[in-house]
Amino acid sequence: xxxxxxxxxxxxxxxxxxxxxxxxxxxxxxxxxxxxxxxxxxxxxxxxxxxxxxxxxxxxxxxxxxxxxxxxxxxxxxxxxxxxxxxxxxxxxxxxxxxxxxxxxxxxxxxxxxxxxxxxxxxxxxxxxxxxxxxxxxxxxxxxxxxxxxxxxxxxxxxxxxxxxxxxxxxxxxxxxxxxxxxxxxxxxxxxxxxxxxxxxxxxxxxxxxxxxxxxxxxxxxxxxxxxxxxxxxxxxxxxxxxxxxxxxxxxxxxxxxxxxxxxxxxxxxxxxxxxxxxxxxxxxxxxxxxxxxxxxxxxxxxxxxxxxxxxxxxxxxxxxxxxxxxxxxxxxxxxxxxxxxxxxxxxxxxxxxxxxxxxxxxxxxxxxxxxxxxxxxxxxxxxxxxxxx
Numbered sequence: 001x002x003x004x005x006x007x008x009x010x011x012x013x014x015x016x017x018x019x020x021x022x023x024x025x026x027x028x029x030x031x032x033x034x035x036x037x038x039x040x041x042x043x044x045x046x047x048x049x050x051x052x053x054x055x056x057x058x059x060x061x062x063x064x065x066x067x068x069x070x071x072x073x074x075x076x077x078x079x080x081x082x083x084x085x086x087x088x089x090x091x092x093x094x095x096x097x098x099x100x101x102x103x104x105x106x107x108x109x110x111x112x113x114x115x116x117x118x119x120x121x122x123x124x125x126x127x128x129x130x131x132x133x134x135x136x137x138x139x140x141x142x143x144x145x146x147x148x149x150x151x152x153x154x155x156x157x158x159x160x161x162x163x164x165x166x167x168x169x170x171x172x173x174x175x176x177x178x179x180x181x182x183x184x185x186x187x188x189x190x191x192x193x194x195x196x197x198x199x200x201x202x203x204x205x206x207x208x209x210x211x212x213x214x215x216x217x218x219x220x221x222x223x224x225x226x227x228x229x230x231x232x233x234x235x236x237x238x239x240x241x242x243x244x245x246x247x248x249x250x251x252x253x254x255x256x257x258x259x260x261x262x263x264x265x266x267x268x269x270x271x272x273x274x275x276x277x278x279x280x281x282x283x284x285x286x287x288x289x290x291x292x293x294x295x296x297x298x299x300x301x302x303x304x305x306x307x308x309x310x311x312x313x314x315x316x317x318x319x320x321x322x323x324x325x326x327x328x329x330x331x332x333x334x335x336x337x338x339x340x341x342x343x344x345x346x347x348x349x350x351x352x353x354x355x356x357x358x359x360x361x362x363x364x365x366x367x368x369x370x371x372x373x374x375x376x377x378x379x380x381x382x383x384x385x386x387x388x389x390x
Contacts, residue, residue, distance in 0.1 A: 022063050022071045024053050029068065030271045033253040036065035036072070076263065081270035085156075088274040092152055097281065099149030105172050105182040106146070106241040107165040108249070110265070112139035112257040124260045130161040137161055140262060142269055144241065145172035148181065151240035152280060153273045158266040170194050173201060180204055181238045184211040207234045247276040 028049055029039040043049045043062050055062065075081050092098040112127040129138045141163060145155035155172050165185035169192075173180060182189065189195060190206045215227035249255040252272055257265050 021053060021055075021060075022067060025063060025068055026071055026075070028052065029072075030268065030275065031252060033258070035258070036069045039068060040065045076267045079267075081267040081274075085270040085274040088277055089152070089154055092150075092277060092281070097150050098152050098154065099147045100174070100176045102148030102179040102181070103154070103173055103177050104146045104148060104151075104238055104241040105143070105165075105169055105180060105186055106238075106245070107141045107143045107168070107185065108245050109137050109141055109161055110139050110249075110255065110257055111137055114138045124257075126160065126260070126262050127257075128160040128162040139257060140265060141165075141168075142266075143168040143172055144244070144273070145174070146241045146244065148179070148237060148240070150280075151243050152277045153244050156266075156269055156273055158262045158269065160262075166192065170201070173204065175200065177204055180206050180208075181234060181241075182206075182208050183238065184209055187211075207237075209234050209238060243280065244273060244276040247279050248272045251279075252276075 025039055025043065028034070028042070029036070032039075032042065034042060040062060043053065043055070053062075089098065109130065109132065112124055114123060116122055123138070127139050129136055130141075131137075139161050141159050141161050143157045143159060143165070144153050146153050154174065157168055157171050159168055165182075166187075166189055169180075169182070169186055169189055180186075180189070186206070186208045187210070189208060190202075190204075195201045195204075210227070210231055215225065215231060217225050217227075248269070252275065254268065254272055259265050259268070
């Protein structure tokens with residue numbers, strides 16, 4: 001689509017109204033969960049938004065709410081939001097932030113207005129009611145697939161709220177996945193027809209968390225609850241799926257639908273989860289040493305046989321980064337821990353996709369000592385900057 005035709009469709013006839021300015025306004029609308037009119041007003045009121053848009057009111061004007069609405073409709077009709085989400089995901093993949101070989105599945109309910117005080121005197125026909133616990137909800141469900149290593153969202157779909165979580169699991173699993181995590185809503189996933197009849201999906205290991213009621217013991221029992229002990233490794237990996245949902249529903253404020261229909265809301269969620277992935281990249285820091293307790297958990301994961309392979313690999317990388325950052329201190333103890341963790345990692349069954357991700361580290365770890373760490377410190381820190389979140 002040429003620039004002139006886009007201008008005509010958006011109603012941009014003035015040379016001062018630039019298309020990229022409208023796209024930046026759209027980002028502000030997504031980040032602050034604003035309507036078209038509220039976004040226009042906010043730009044006039046907020047100095048920070050003016051600076052973000054690089055607006056000079058002496059020779060430029062703010063695109064009005066109608067122009068922003070036309071741009072949003074253009075995004076929805078041409079699936080541009082999904083293309084942006086896929087582009088962010090591909091950039092994460094090329095930077096080796098996105099791990100392959102395992103996914104975490106989850107679904108969240110997004111409430112919709114239940115009022116009938118509108119032109120049609122009826123609710124949104126594409127939204128439905130569902131019961132969770134003892135509470136009823138009206139709205140839609142967003143199903144998300146997250147990579148096991150970094151916690152970045154790689155797939156999202158939208159369904160009505162009354163659709164079961166497990167019914168959409170097939171569309172969230174990637175072709176190269178070898179293990180799948182999920183909450184109790186996915187119990188029996190490996191027994192479903194579409195999974196059993198698929199040659200690749202039938203080979204996937206399903207690590208699904210049991211319901212809390214299945215791990216109860218009587219108060220008179222003085223021993224350990226082994227059911228909870230067995231479930232803990234699965235839960236400690238599955239929790240990563242909640243991080244992007246927290247950013248979308250709390251920080252970006254999209255806990256309730258603002259449009260009618262699944263298509264428009266899904267387009268907004270593609271943008272929201274693309275922003276959530278980028279936000280999680282920034283949170284990692286990538287500027288040197290992170291908190292000590294973060295390292296301690298990484299080292300523990302690297303040396304534990306019960307942790308997942310992505311956590312094991314990431315723990316080794318973080319340990320090596322720590323050695324490089326210790327500089328003058330005695331690093332022999334940490335080097336011994338690193339080599340012990342590396343031997344346990346190589347003895348495990350490592351997926352081919354994960355071997356490719358870990359390849360740059362093998363030569364460094366196999367011959368690591370104080371001298372090699374000092375000589376290759378810039379390279380170690382540069383590679384560590386690409387490491388996914390635990």
